[in-house]
Amino acid sequence: MSGRKGSPDAEISPSRTGGRRAAGRKGAPQPDGRDAGGIADGHPTGGRPSSRAKKKPKRSTKQKVLWATAGCTALLVLAGGALYYRLDSNITTFDRDAVSKDRPEAAAPDAQGRTPVNVLLIGSDSRGNGNNDLGGGGDGGARSDTAILLHVYADHKHAVGISIPRDTLVSIPPCKLPNGTWTKAQNNVMFNSAFSVGDTEQGNPACTQNAVEKLTDLRVDHTIVVDFNGFASMTKAVGGVEVCLPNDIHEGDLNPNLGRKGNLLFAKGKQRVEGQAALDYVRVRHGIGDGSDIGRTKRQQAFLSSLIKEVKSHGMDPTTLLPLADAATKSLTVDPDLGSASKLLDFAMSLKNVDLHDVKFLTAPWRYEGPRVALVHPDVDQLWAALKADRTIDGQDASAPAAGATSTPTATADAKSSDAKAVETTAPDARNAEVKVAVLNGTGETGLGARAAEAVKGAGYTVASVGNATGKARGSTVVEYGAGERGSAEAVAKLFPGATVQPGGRGISVVLGHDFAAANPTTAATPTPGATPAPLPTSVSGTARSADDDPCANVSYG
DSSP states (O other): OOOOTTSHHHHHOHHHHTTSOSTTOTTOOOTTSBOTTSEETTEETTTSOOSSOOOOOOOOHHHHHHHHHHHHHHHHHHHHHHHHHHHHHHOEEOOGGGSOSSOOOOOOOOTTSOOOEEEEEEEEOOOTTTTHHHHOOOOOSOOEEEEEEEEEOTTSSOEEEEEOOTTBEEEEOOOBOTTSOBOOOEEEEEGGGTTTTTOOTTOOHHHHHHHHHHHHOOOOOEEEEEOHHHHHHHHHHTTOEEEEESSOEEHHHHOGGGOSOOSEEEOSEEEEEOHHHHHHHHHOOTTSTTOOHHHHHHHHHHHHHHHHHHHHHHOSSHHHHHHHHHHHHTTEEEOGGGOSHHHHHHHHHTTTTOOGGGEEEEEOOEEEETTEEEEOTTHHHHHHHHHHTTBOTTSOBTTOSSTTOOOOHHHHHHHHHHHHHSOOOOOOOGGGGGOEEEEEEOSSOTTHHHHHHHHHHHTTOEEEEEEEOOSSOOSSOEEEEOTTOHHHHHHHHTTSTTOEEEEOSSSEEEEEOHHHHHHSOSSOOOOOTTOOOOOOOHHHHTTOEETTSOTTSSOOOO
16 A cells, blocks of 8 residues: 555555654554553563653743844854954055054043044946946046045044145155055145045045145044945945036036036936945036035035935934945045054944034135135144144034033133134025125225135125136225125125125125134134134134035035
8 A cells, every 4th residue: 555645554654643652552562562552571661660751841931032042143243253254355445554653642531531433435437347427437446536534622522624626736755566665745736636536436545634634633543435336336336326417417507518408417406326326426517506616525424414314313322334335345445543444433423423513514615716725824734733732613622521511711711812814604594595696806805805705605606706806905894795796795795793784786695804713714824732722703603504404505606
């Protein structure tokens, strides 16, 4: 018989019965020599007196749960270890020996043992490693499209990112080449040329770090380089970022060599972008404002603000940060001291208590120098001094022991005194953007027009142009207005203490006088070592963006 279910053989088959019965007869021979009652050779259990054989004890439900939990934990640990291993293998570090030996001193811990941290963030436009498909163009080598020095204060509750325009004229100290030799120092060259030293697809982050330390006299604790692929992947990992544009943007704006307007890339207003679209947003410079890199810098600051807001909304924890790290590390180059996933995550986690409003972004005080950019002194010197002293841009001492520390009485008094003389700022009104203002320097001193323009833009107005006034130098600042624009002119005049308002021409023009120059000197006295740095003029601090600002505010220049 076949042993199919329902056949006589099925009932007596040992494999089916498990040795418990054979055709229902007690004592029937079993495969192991025992009868159905468990007796072999007439003796229970092989001839030894015994009652029934002991049953194997069952595990309790609690034990099962413990074993299951232990098993799952082991799997999670193994999975986490595998992910960290993968992240570590993704990360590229640059040569420690390429960092200059002539460096500023590291920041000392404050009274509570807390230490500020300076991190240099570099956006690379390298076309290598598959980036050509995202970035367009065929140029070899790599350049730094973006450079931001992020200062995390000792309390780890405040942070400020300072953008350094790529066209800024700076001095670059000696840098190490791929063949092991060192270059000579260079003076009055573009800042982003430091990243190109050596002309490699990976760029030269150590050279850029050396240049930033030379420029700021601040020790750069860590450097992070992200290329096109890494940036696009990160924006996808967080599910996109909210951005805003003041007008429509077309393909021809992103690529002026296209020779035509092209398709619409971005419509005016708020929208969510990720991947290629996010990359296009932070790279576009034409078709908005004056088409300068300064305007692009402002959009990059707005984008980073939104990105930080997005990450914090999901929670600053490994669950949120690991996918972000997995996306980023595939295209990440860092300094040797930050060259592991655990170190990167530890640093990110150290920022979890920074409130969005206390994350600031601003551009190093600048002015046009022909087709390039020059830094404005003494404003930029005061900025670096403030960071070195761990003071926030509004003059507070971030190392003060009390939570929510305020500035010292002296600093407060100095700030009030400075504010009485310097350009004032007002809370931006959404309607201000409709008011176009021309800024004319009537003093003969360089740099003042750009500084005043920043204050005007910081108040939300649109800067129509920046230039020099004709005729002789002016003693006092005047705001001129056309027909029907007196009210707007008076509002603009509040940005310039002591300015008069008078009719003249079309539109609104601010003509700067020597009173503005006196309140915003362009030469700095040598600071006394250890002295409290002078507070930043409001023409600088008033232009800062907070990470919680409206994404549509202050996203273009000119």
